Amino acid sequence: MIISLLKRALMMSTPLLFGSIAEVIAERSGMMVTAIEGIFLMGAWGGFVGTYLTGSAFIGILAAILSGLVAAAVYGVVCIYLKQHQVVTGTAINVLAAGICTYLQRVLFGVPTAPLKISPLPEIAIPVLSKIPVMGPVFFQQNILTYVVYLLIPASYFLLFKTSFGLTIRSTGENPEAVDVAGINVNAVRFFTVLLAGVMGGIAGAFYSVGYLGMFTTNIIGGRGWIAFAICFLGNWNPKGAVLGTVVFGLTEAIAIYMQSVGGGSYFPNELFIALPYLLTIILTVSRRNFNVPAKLGVAYSKEN
Amino acid sequence: MNTPFFELKNVSKYFARVVANKDISFSVNRGEVLALLGENGAGKSTVMKILYGLYKADEGQILMDGKEQKITSPKDAMALGISMIQQHFSLVSAHTVTENIILGNVNGVIDYEKCKKEVEELSSQYGFQIPVDAKVEELAVGVQQKVEILKALYLKTSLLIMDEPTAVLTPQEAETLMEFVKEYTSRGNSVIFITHKMKEVMEVADRIIVMRNGRITGDLSAKETNEVELTRLMMGKEMVPPKREQAEEQKEKKVCLELSSVTVQRKGEPPLLSDLSFQIMEGEVFGVAGVSGNGQEELCEVVCGALPVTSGKVLLNGTDITSTSIRERIDQGIGYVPVDRYRDAMVGEMTLAENMMLKTSFDKKWISHGFLNKKKLQNDTQKAIDEFDIKAPGPDAQIKGLSGGNQQKVILAREVGNAGKVLIMDQPTRGLDLGAINNIHNNILAERKNGKGILLVSTELSEIFQLCDRIAVIYKGSFMGIYDHDQLNTERIGLLMAGYKEEKEA
Numbered sequence: 113m114i115i116s117l118l119k120r121a122l123m124m125s126t127p128l129l130f131g132s133i134a135e136v137i138a139e140r141s142g143m144m145v146t147a148i149e150g151i152f153l154m155g156a157w158g159g160f161v162g163t164y165l166t167g168s169a170f171i172g173i174l175a176a177i178l179s180g181l182v183a184a185a186v187y188g189v190v191c192i193y194l195k196q197h198q199v200v201t202g203t204a205i206n207v208l209a210a211g212i213c214t215y216l217q218r219v220l221f222g223v224p225t226a227p228l229k230i231s232p233l234p235e236i237a238i239p240v241l242s243k244i245p246v247m248g249p250v251f252f253q254q255n256i257l258t259y260v261v262y263l264l265i266p267a268s269y270f271l272l273f274k275t276s277f278g279l280t281i282r283s284t285g286e287n288p289e290a291v292d293v294a295g296i297n298v299n300a301v302r303f304f305t306v307l308l309a310g311v312m313g314g315i316a317g318a319f320y321s322v323g324y325l326g327m328f329t330t331n332i333i334g335g336r337g338w339i340a341f342a343i344c345f346l347g348n349w350n351p352k353g354a355v356l357g358t359v360v361f362g363l364t365e366a367i368a369i370y371m372q373s374v375g376g377g378s379y380f381p382n383e384l385f386i387a388l389p390y391l392l393t394i395i396l397t398v399s400r401r402n403f404n405v406p407a408k409l410g411v412a413y414s415k416e417n
Numbered sequence: 418m419n420t421p422f423f424e425l426k427n428v429s430k431y432f433a434r435v436v437a438n439k440d441i442s443f444s445v446n447r448g449e450v451l452a453l454l455g456e457n458g459a460g461k462s463t464v465m466k467i468l469y470g471l472y473k474a475d476e477g478q479i480l481m482d483g484k485e486q487k488i489t490s491p492k493d494a495m496a497l498g499i500s501m502i503q504q505h506f507s508l509v510s511a512h513t514v515t516e517n518i519i520l521g522n523v524n525g526v527i528d529y530e531k532c533k534k535e536v537e538e539l540s541s542q543y544g545f546q547i548p549v550d551a552k553v554e555e556l557a558v559g560v561q562q563k564v565e566i567l568k569a570l571y572l573k574t575s576l577l578i579m580d581e582p583t584a585v586l587t588p589q590e591a592e593t594l595m596e597f598v599k600e601y602t603s604r605g606n607s608v609i610f611i612t613h614k615m616k617e618v619m620e621v622a623d624r625i626i627v628m629r630n631g632r633i634t635g636d637l638s639a640k641e642t643n644e645v646e647l648t649r650l651m652m653g654k655e656m657v658p659p660k661r662e663q664a665e666e667q668k669e670k671k672v673c674l675e676l677s678s679v680t681v682q683r684k685g686e687p688p689l690l691s692d693l694s695f696q697i698m699e700g701e702v703f704g705v706a707g708v709s710g711n712g713q714e715e716l717c718e719v720v721c722g723a724l725p726v727t728s729g730k731v732l733l734n735g736t737d738i739t740s741t742s743i744r745e746r747i748d749q750g751i752g753y754v755p756v757d758r759y760r761d762a763m764v765g766e767m768t769l770a771e772n773m774m775l776k777t778s779f780d781k782k783w784i785s786h787g788f789l790n791k792k793k794l795q796n797d798t799q800k801a802i803d804e805f806d807i808k809a810p811g812p813d814a815q816i817k818g819l820s821g822g823n824q825q826k827v828i829l830a831r832e833v834g835n836a837g838k839v840l841i842m843d844q845p846t847r848g849l850d851l852g853a854i855n856n857i858h859n860n861i862l863a864e865r866k867n868g869k870g871i872l873l874v875s876t877e878l879s880e881i882f883q884l885c886d887r888i889a890v891i892y893k894g895s896f897m898g899i900y901d902h903d904q905l906n907t908e909r910i911g912l913l914m915a916g917y918k919e920e921k922e923a
Contacts, residue, residue: 274526274527275525275526275527276519276523276524276525276526276527279512279516279519279520279523279527280520280521282509282512283509283512283516283520286509286510286511286512287507287508287509287510289503289505289507290507290508290509290517290520291520291521292471292491292507293471293491293501293503293507294491294520294521294522295470295490295491295492295494295495295521296521407510407511415471
């Protein structure tokens, strides 16, 4: 039972890791991607439609990336090039994404009597490794996206802290003028990190529809984009911290689902577990001190000042 | 004739309808120190930003060794060996010295150990002692500037442009900088520095370009000119700085403002102000000199009531006002011109008239029959516009549309009105041009004559020497001493500002 709980926790952590690492990279460059919830939703929808229409999960995920990119590009253009407020723009895109997905879903499929189904991504058991007791089934009997995350964590850390582009990204969030004076295009760096967040957020969204549920509903994301957003804060703008934060959230979500299925509601109200990750966000955000906030987070860069 | 190292030919730049630079032509030779002298808004920084590729010229050419070059971005400029140090440093303060220096100059995976070594070697070549692993925010301003210079040297720069490099330095730090400039140019490199300080121009420059209103008004050899001529070229007219009349010694003066043993300290932190005691007489300008950030702002806020003291007393005409509110102090006649007018002294989107009543909006004098007396407000503002020579369309114009100097005059007019007894001024001429500075200095001396006690905080030593009767030097929140005007000279005050206590301290 413990094994299946942990396995479930890791699975639920996968999209949160995609999302929060994307957020870490973007926020390090000064872009608070508040559109992340909308990007998730677009990804979930794009992934579902792509898979449903072609029957190929691979094409579905490509479609999810594309949908995420579209949402991110709109956000990037409005915030970076038109210099609009990042929180306001993000909120607008989140509302817009919910509307567009619902609308296009009805245009394409009408209102079907039974929910449209696709088969979720299969679990892939890694030979040898999956045979390790406890560890094996938890870590090495997951779907392909979880394995991608394994690579993503060290890769993103390496990118941010060991490469010149990482230094550029971090400097852009701290003092874009220094980056400009060094002959680097500040807005291009920021647009790139936002697009990257679009790609990774799109995949995260697809995880819910293509990877796990095998269907699409308009409330499929249900605030998990915001959880990824919060994890970025909790993780102190560091991929390592994001892992830690995500594990906590993945665990509570797995417990909630588990309790629901075994009827733990006779002892605790089920809603408590559903609410737990959100309560935790509030408590941890308030209690966490000494934030390592990028100095120019959320501030548009213009040369004339 | 030799071909000049770099040459600008007929460069012009327009911002919307405003001419920023018109027909700028000058050259700089190898091994030469060129000073670009002019008032604020004369277009000095703009032309240098064009040379550095941050702005694009609308007309004109840039030549290097006689060949035309297209410089469209700082990358192009750097490739030609040009570097520019901005007035406000462009360092990432949360990053280390090494990270700052290699930003944009390395590719791919960073070998930090190798980079550190390179930076250390470079730094020792010029005798800089810089901790390469320290975060920039932990370094003193003078050291941060050296980091900026190292950034340029790392790029093998041969033309170094510096925008107001001494503005933030103590006299001794400025001295070190000038030595570096001499050393650097002796190796065949060139330096252009932008400044409005006459003294350093005469000290280090080989040649001086004077600019006014976006045009060049003079191209002179430093040996063949003098400060009077330069001022005339800069201003377009002769200017007589106001003279402080000697105070009448015989008359018994009354103490106007007194601070006794004032300390401000937050729990677990070093004191912001420690044990400050002084008196300001009526009709006296009491100067506080020091490098900015040593407690000047806190001192002013203690007097105006914005910052409560941890211990000690503030007395106005002998009455204890230590625990009175800001508003009570305004009522009692304390005026305050804060250092950051945009943040603390004005609302940009409001009109001149509204800004004039900003701090006394509760006062009955603005009210007639329960409504705002617009007519009185208009008249009073118009009077201030005339008296203080404020260049503005009228009392109903938005204050943000005015130049910095004129905004400052509005604030000064308001605070002079508020200051029945004491006027506090925190760097009242920072960032203003000579004309506005002159105007404000005249007003300060007029208030002194009116018998007000004036607390003048300034980082400009010339201003301190010109206006103050007595001078206190502040360093890390405490006074290094209080001196009569004649007791100090630049060198002595510089050492005090840097925290060197004198042996025979009274």
